[in-house]
Amino acid sequence: MTKPQQLADDGEMELKRRKAQRARNVAIALALGAFVILLYVATWSKLGVNAVVRPTL
Amino acid sequence: MAEMFERGESSGAVAVSTAMPSDYFELLKPRVMQLVVFTAISGLVIAPGELHPVLALIAILCIAIGAGASGALNMWFDSDIDAVMTRTANRPIPSGRVSRQEALAFGLTLSFFSVFVLGVLVNWLSAGLLAFTIFFYAVIYSMWLKRSTPQNIVIGGAAGAFPPIIGWAAVTNTVSLESLALFAIIFIWTPPHFWALALFKSGDYEKVGVPMMPNVVGNRSTQNQIFAYALLLAPVGVLPYLMGFAGLAYGIVSGAAGAAFVWFAFRCWKMPSDDKAMVPAKRLFAFSIVYLFVLFGTLILEAALPGLAALLG
Numbered sequence: 001m002t003k004p005q006q007l008a009d010d011g012e013m014e015l016k017r018r019k020a021q022r023a024r025n026v027a028i029a030l031a032l033g034a035f036v037i038l039l040y041v042a043t044w045s046k047l048g049v050n051a052v053v054r055p056t057l
Numbered sequence: 058m059a060e061m062f063e064r065g066e067s068s069g070a071v072a073v074s075t076a077m078p079s080d081y082f083e084l085l086k087p088r089v090m091q092l093v094v095f096t097a098i099s100g101l102v103i104a105p106g107e108l109h110p111v112l113a114l115i116a117i118l119c120i121a122i123g124a125g126a127s128g129a130l131n132m133w134f135d136s137d138i139d140a141v142m143t144r145t146a147n148r149p150i151p152s153g154r155v156s157r158q159e160a161l162a163f164g165l166t167l168s169f170f171s172v173f174v175l176g177v178l179v180n181w182l183s184a185g186l187l188a189f190t191i192f193f194y195a196v197i198y199s200m201w202l203k204r205s206t207p208q209n210i211v212i213g214g215a216a217g218a219f220p221p222i223i224g225w226a227a228v229t230n231t232v233s234l235e236s237l238a239l240f241a242i243i244f245i246w247t248p249p250h251f252w253a254l255a256l257f258k259s260g261d262y263e264k265v266g267v268p269m270m271p272n273v274v275g276n277r278s279t280q281n282q283i284f285a286y287a288l289l290l291a292p293v294g295v296l297p298y299l300m301g302f303a304g305l306a307y308g309i310v311s312g313a314a315g316a317a318f319v320w321f322a323f324r325c326w327k328m329p330s331d332d333k334a335m336v337p338a339k340r341l342f343a344f345s346i347v348y349l350f351v352l353f354g355t356l357i358l359e360a361a362l363p364g365l366a367a368l369l370g
Contacts, residue, residue: 013075020075026079038115042178045111 082147084160085125085167086134090130092349093124093220096243099353100224100236103302103360108179108228115180116227120220123171123187127216129164130195133157135203138265144258163196175227183226190219204266207273214247215240221353238296245293246349249286249322252279253342256325257335276330283341287322291315294352303356310355314348321345 044051097120101113108116132139132150140151149155155163168191176184206212218240225236255262255269256276261363262269270279294315298308319342324337 016075020077023077027081038174042110042115045109045359046178 063331072234076155083149084129086128090121090125094121096353097224099356100221101228104225104228106228112179115312119171119175120223122167123191124165126164127191129160131199133160133164134199141265142261144261165359179227180230182230183223186223186226190216207268207270210251214244216299218243235302238300243291245290250282250345252283253338256338280326284322287319290321295308304359307355307359311352314351318348
């Protein structure tokens with residue numbers, strides 16, 4: 001393989017890697033966001049009406 | 058961040074990770090997951106008692122992710138033979154899209170999270186059952202039975218049969234005879250389903266030395282056993298009706314589907330053992346998937362329809 005060809009291949013690979021990494025980052029962010037929402041909704045579901053009851057001081 | 062590379066395990070060379078989220082999703086064996094979710098929902102829907110819809114959704118999600126995690130662990134362990142078999146050569150690990158370490162970490166993380174979340178938000182019995190299912194599939198089946206005995210999928214089939222029990226336990230916090238009947242249906246269904254596949258994929262399994270029934274005892278004996286299991290499955294499939302926790306519609310549907318299963322198994326049994334096309338075995342394999350969906354679909358519909366009708370007024 002010639003040197004320019006090698007460089008072109010490396011550049012293409014780097015581009016592919018960056019694209020994949022960005023997609024993975026977005027997927028992780030979405031999964032974490034969904035997990036937080038899930039816990040929030042689940043807490044409301046488990047507490048029911050007690051969620052809005054505040055102890056009087 | 059160009060210095061963030063991963064070390065490819067097989068070659069020892071530095072490799073660049075180009076794994077996309079879809080590759081990780083593929084590690085979860087989405088097709089198997091569909092069946093797991095479907096059977097888990099049936100346990101959840103027909104169980105006596107009530108579970109908040111949000112918690113029911115979380116339970117299903119955890120069971121699905123737990124099943125997917127065990128699929129990822131299975132792909133991690135079996136990547137050597139997956140690379141040789143034509144059916145599995147394009148999976149994320151053998152095709153080089155995901156490394157073995159990534160798959161292992163992914164599987165373990167999801168296993169932990171699915172069990173923990175199910176335990177904290179639903180109950181610890183269902184979480185314990187899910188943990189046992191993951192352990193059974195990944196360790197007992199994948200690491201031990203699969204490569205050591207032709208009874209691998211008979212015993213290993215228990216892993217696939219647990220989801221309705223987990224669904225039932227999520228609602229009732231118990232394991233009862235009813236949920237064990239659902240377990241029995243999937244447990245008895247597994248051998249004829251997989252052996253039908255093994256009949257026309259025996260070359261693949263032989264290549265990698267996995268002792269599937271046709272490779273060990275031959276096609277004729279496998280066909281006999283498939284037929285015997287089909288004869289056993291037909292009455293077991295009707296058990297929910299006979300035990301009184303499914304209605305007449307299920308009784309009729311399961312009876313008819315069981316008879317059809319026996320018919321397809323009979324055609325497979327009559328097939329010459331040296332048949333090249335193996336059409337009856339392929340038909341039995343395809344029908345076995347339909348059979349399970351029809352049975353559990355009817356169970357769900359029967360249990361959910363009265364509630365839906367009341368909701369719609």
